[in-house]
Amino acid sequence: MNKEIVVSGIRSTGKLHLGNYYGAVKNFVQMQNDFNCFFFIADLHSLTTHPTPGDLHGHVKHVLVEYLAAGIDPENTTIYVQSDVPEVAELYLYLNMNAYMGELERSTSFKDKVRANPDNVNAGLLTYPVLMAADILMHKAIKVPVGKDQEQHLEMARTFGNRFNRLYNADYFPEPYAFSFTENLVKVPGLDGKGKMGKSEGESNAVYLSDSPEVIRKKVSRAVTDGGPTSEFQEKPEAIQNLFDLMKIVSTPDTLEHFNDLYNKMAIRYGDFKKQLAEDMILATAPIRDRIQEISADDAYLRQVAKHGALKARESAQKTIREVRELIGIKSF
Secondary structure, rough: OOOOEEEEEEEOOOOEEEHHHHHHHHHHHHHHHHHHEEEEHHHHOOOOOOOOOOOOHHHHHHHHHHHHHHOOOOOEEEEEEEOOHHHHHHHHHHHHOOOOHHHOOHHHHHHHHHHHHHOOHHHHHHHHHHHHHHHHHHHOOOEEOOOOHHHHHHHHHHHEEEEEEEEEEEEEEOOOOOOOOOOOOOEEEEEOOOOOOOHHHOHOOOOOOOHHHHHHHHHHOOOOOOOOOOOOOOOOOHHHHHHHHHHHHHHHHHHHHHHHHHHHHOOOHHHHHHHHHHHHHHHHHHHHHHHHHHHHHOOOHHHHHHHHHHHHHHHHHHHHHHHHHHOOOOOOO
C-alpha cells in the first residue's frame, strides 16, 4: 500500500531556532519515516513580501543546510527548492483562472499583509493562497502540516481543488487536510520572559541551532529574571517559568529537579541556574551545529541534494501537469 502523501512548505529566510526545531522540525524528521513527504523551500512565496531580496540564493542555501543538519534525509523524503519545479508556476496559472477576486480579498492573511505593507499590495500577495494550493495539489497531498494562521489557506486549497474537479467533471484532486502535531507539539518559550521563542520577538529572544557556544552563553545570561522567590513553593512568574520550561527541554530530569528544589527552598541563584541552562543548550544543539558547519562547506553535496530533490519533485509534478492539461483541453498540435 502506498504511503499517504504529505506536503509542507519551509520558509526560505531566517535561521532555525529551538522553537522551530522542537516545535516542528523534529516532527518532520519522524514523518519522513511514516509518509511520502514532499518538503519544499518556498522561495517563490517569499517574493510576495520581499520582491527584491538581497541574497535569496544564499538564504535558500542556509535553510537547506539547516534542515538537512536537523535530520531531513534526502534519500528518505523529497526536499526541493520551489523554483526548481516550474510546473508549480504552471498549475498556479491554471488555478488562478478559477480563483475569484472576492474570496482572495477576504483572506485574513491578505488583509494583515495589506495593513503591514500598504505600499506593496501586489498581485502575488493577493493570489498567495493560489500558489500555496498549487504546491499542495501538485503532489495530490492528503495531509499538510500547518499552523493556525495557515488553516484558511488550506481550506482555500480544498476549494480550488474541488472547483477544478467540478468545472472539468473529474474526480482528480483529493481534499487535503491539516496534519496535526497536537500530541507532539512542544511549546518553546523565549528568553524575553513574555512568550514563545521567535525571530519576530528579536534576535536576543531566540537561541538558534547555528549559534556558537559563546553566543548561547551570552543570550542566556541576559534572559529576564526577577529578584528571586520570597516564600517557599511559591508560583513561578512567567519569565522564570519560561526558563524552567527551557530546562525541561534540554536538561536531564535530575538537573531540572535540582534547580526546582532550590527555587522552592528560596535558595536558587539565577547566575548558576543560567550557566547550567546555557551549557545544556550547547550540549543539546552541538550535533546539529557540527552538521551545519560540515554541510555548509560541502557545496557539491548541496548541489546533489537540490538536483535530486528537484528530479523527484518534477517527476510527480510533470505527471500532474500532463493530466491537468488533458482535462482542461490543452493539447499540442
